[in-house]
Structure formats: structure tokens, C-alpha cells
Amino acid sequence: MSHPAGRVLSLLELLQSQHRLTGAELARRLGVDERTVRRYATTLVDLGIPVTADRGRYGGYRLRPGYKLPPLMLTDDEAVAVLLGLVAAERLGLGTEEPATATAMAKIHRVLPAALAERLAAVQEHLGFTLRRAEPDARPATGTLLTLGAATRHRRRLRLAYRSWSGGTSRRELDPYGLVFHAGRWYVTGHDHLRGEVRTFRLDRIGEVVPGEETFTVPAGFDPVAQVTRSLAGVPYAHDVEVLLETDLATARRRVPPSVAELTTTADGVLLRARVEHLDGMAQLLAGLGWPFTVLRPDGLRAAVAAHARRLADWAGRSGGAGDWPRSGPSPPAGRGLD
Incomplete structure (x- = not known):
């Protein structure tokens, strides 16, 4: 200024x-x-x-110590920045328990000049997001997020109650290495003393969480984001997939996100490893990459790719109006939770 x-x-x-x-x-x-x-x-x-x-x-x-400062004052630019951040948090599930984000937006709207509030409302009403919207029940409790954040910063072991994807509950002792927001959900990753290894947990499945006094050291070079995406790619699904892609690693990474598959350079190209629930979804992904590939396993994936190719050939041979377009197709693989 x-x-x-x-x-x-x-x-x-x-x-x-x-x-x-x-x-x-x-x-x-x-x-x-x-x-x-x-x-x-x-x-x-x-x-x-x-x-x-x-x-x-x-x-x-x-x-002077103890002086209570006046209410927060924001310029128009700052108010716009805060509101857009809140809108994104609401749409993408980055916030915590409802209705905190909505009430915060309402409070800021109430104190904005009328003209600016109207223009911001217009943006908010017509703003689209390419990332998927999070499910409402995927929001973590505010207290859970703050407790995990403090324990991660101060390297304090936690005791928590956890509900698995199957509905079972367990008590865990966790050394939290990092918090990650990915694809509409919050995760914490760290050393799980019950399993004796690094595990990943969804925050919305964590119940009571209590910080302890024990401290820990994060392994050198540990990357929480990489760990979470590897965990998501490695959850137990019905089929283990290996496909050799005839491209280079940098190009493959631009098209195949780490949450979908693990990519490794080989002498013949890039090896794609993944675990999927439905092979037809993987067949669609491979067909859309635009590179030659060789299915190493399972045999069922070869059949799924061939079936998808026949469907494409059938659709390409059609002519006429919109009524000839297929109204449905195979569904993409459905995800499951982690621990």
C-alpha cells in the first residue's frame, strides 16, 4: 500500500x-x-x-499485552480471495464438518458492499469445477483434523479409534507423518503400531483421537503425498494387472495418475501395475491412451480389451441420428476404502 x-x-x-x-x-x-x-x-x-x-x-x-484487537478488516481483493477459497473448499470437500464453510461464507457476504456482494454471488452461482465433488459424509470432524495437524507438527504419537471399509472398528497407535487431501477425501499416513508398518487412514473414518506423550522421527525423505497415492493404487481389488506400455515414463505419467497405477521404466517401455475391481474399466483406460501396449496379465484383461475393440468397431460403423449412439457402456472401476 x-x-x-x-x-x-x-x-x-x-x-x-x-x-x-x-x-x-x-x-x-x-x-x-x-x-x-x-x-x-x-x-x-x-x-x-x-x-x-x-x-x-x-x-x-x-x-500492549492482553489488548483485544478490533474485528478483522479485509480489502475488497482480500474478501474475494477468501470467499473464492471457501467456495472451492465447499465444492471439493476440503472443509470439515458442515455447516462451518457455509456459515463462514454467509458472514463475509453480510459485511461486503452490496455491489461487490452481488458480483461475487454471480461468480459463485456459475462457477464450475473439473475435479469431482466430494461426498458429504467424507468430511472429517474439525477436532480430528486439528488434533492430527498438531500431532504431526509436534511429532506426537496418537491413539485413535478407526472404522475400516468393511465396518469393523479397531484401536490404533499412530505416528502421523503427514496429512493429504486427495480426490475429495482427507487422509493421514504414518507408522501404524498395530500393523507394524506405514499405513494410510481416511479421516472421516477416525473416531476418538487422543494425543500421547511419546515422540517419533519421520523417516528421511518421506513423501506423504506419494505414500497416499501409492496406498490408493495398491488397495486389494479383484484383479492384479500388468501391462507394458510402448512410451516413455514422463509421457505415461502425464496420462496415468499415480492413484490409478504404478509406473516403472523397463528396457522395452513402461510397466504399468495396478489392482482393479473391473477389467472393462482398465480396458477403456488403455484404449484411450493412444499408445501400443501388451497385456502381460491377467488373461481376462485381453478379453476385455478385445470386447471393447469390438464395441468401438460396432459404434464406428453406425450411421444416422443421435438414436444410434449407445446409451450406456461399461462402468469404470469402483473404488473401496483403505484399511
Whole structure:
């Protein structure tokens, strides 16, 4: 902000975020001299905001301890940024328990200038997302997310109740290595002491969670996102698939997400490994890649690819109006939960 009033507000924001700042540091951050900083501090005092200036080696400017700051003030640009973030969180399932996101949006809408609120409402009503919308029951409890976040930061072991995809419940001790939001769901990954290995858990299936006193160390180089996507690609499904793709690894990765399959470079191309519930869905995926491929296993996938090719040939040979288009086709593989 170049206007003096804007820099006065910037000074207030700096003092809110720091316990104490020297005049030299404030001058540097605001782009002014120390004399101007003193003038800005006096302006805040005149407005009833208790800014104190301490002299000496450990001196500097600070807000009086215990002072309750006024309500949050947002510029129009900041309000738009916050609202768009809330809209995305609501649509993609990034938020926690309902109706927190909706009520937060309503509160901001109420204090916006009428013209800006109307324009934002128009954007919100006509904004589309290419990512799928999360299921309502996939939202984690707010307390669960915050407790896991704190335990992950401070490296504290957790004790939690967990409900598996089959409905069974168990008590776990978990060293949380990281939180991941993927495809509309929240996950935590870390060392599970019950299984004795790194496992991945859905937050919406976690019940009671209690932080403990034991600490842990995250393995060097551990990547929570990579671990979660590998876990999702490796859940137990009906068919183990191996296909050799005649392309390079970089090209394959642009078309095949890590949550769908594991890709490995070989002398003859790229080896695709996956576990799927329905082979017809994998046949459709392979046909849409546009590269030659060899099905290594299972034999049923070869039959599924051949059947899909026959359907495509049949559809390509049709002529006439829209009534000749197929109204349905094989469904893509359906996913299951993890642990």
C-alpha cells in the first residue's frame, strides 16, 4: 500500500503478527524511515490502539499485552480471495464438518458492499469445477483434523479409534507423518503400531483421537503425498494387472495418475501395475491412451480389451441420428476404502 493510511494499517498488521519489532525493522518492511514509523505509531495511539515503544537493547514497538484487537478488516481483493477459497473448499470437500464453510461464507457476504456482494454471488452461482465433488459424509470432524495437524507438527504419537471399509472398528497407535487431501477425501499416513508398518487412514473414518506423550522421527525423505497415492493404487481389488506400455515414463505419467497405477521404466517401455475391481474399466483406460501396449496379465484383461475393440468397431460403423449412439457402456472401476 502506498497511501499513508494503508501503511498505518500495515504497521498494525505487523504488530499483530509479531511480539515486538524494532523501529529499523518496521521502517524496512514499510519502506519508510524510522521517523515516519514513530509518526504512524502515534496515529495508532490517537485511534485508541495501545502501541508502546520501549527503549534500550531489547526495545521496540509492540501492542500492549492482553489488548483485544478490533474485528478483522479485509480489502475488497482480500474478501474475494477468501470467499473464492471457501467456495472451492465447499465444492471439493476440503472443509470439515458442515455447516462451518457455509456459515463462514454467509458472514463475509453480510459485511461486503452490496455491489461487490452481488458480483461475487454471480461468480459463485456459475462457477464450475473439473475435479469431482466430494461426498458429504467424507468430511472429517474439525477436532480430528486439528488434533492430527498438531500431532504431526509436534511429532506426537496418537491413539485413535478407526472404522475400516468393511465396518469393523479397531484401536490404533499412530505416528502421523503427514496429512493429504486427495480426490475429495482427507487422509493421514504414518507408522501404524498395530500393523507394524506405514499405513494410510481416511479421516472421516477416525473416531476418538487422543494425543500421547511419546515422540517419533519421520523417516528421511518421506513423501506423504506419494505414500497416499501409492496406498490408493495398491488397495486389494479383484484383479492384479500388468501391462507394458510402448512410451516413455514422463509421457505415461502425464496420462496415468499415480492413484490409478504404478509406473516403472523397463528396457522395452513402461510397466504399468495396478489392482482393479473391473477389467472393462482398465480396458477403456488403455484404449484411450493412444499408445501400443501388451497385456502381460491377467488373461481376462485381453478379453476385455478385445470386447471393447469390438464395441468401438460396432459404434464406428453406425450411421444416422443421435438414436444410434449407445446409451450406456461399461462402468469404470469402483473404488473401496483403505484399511
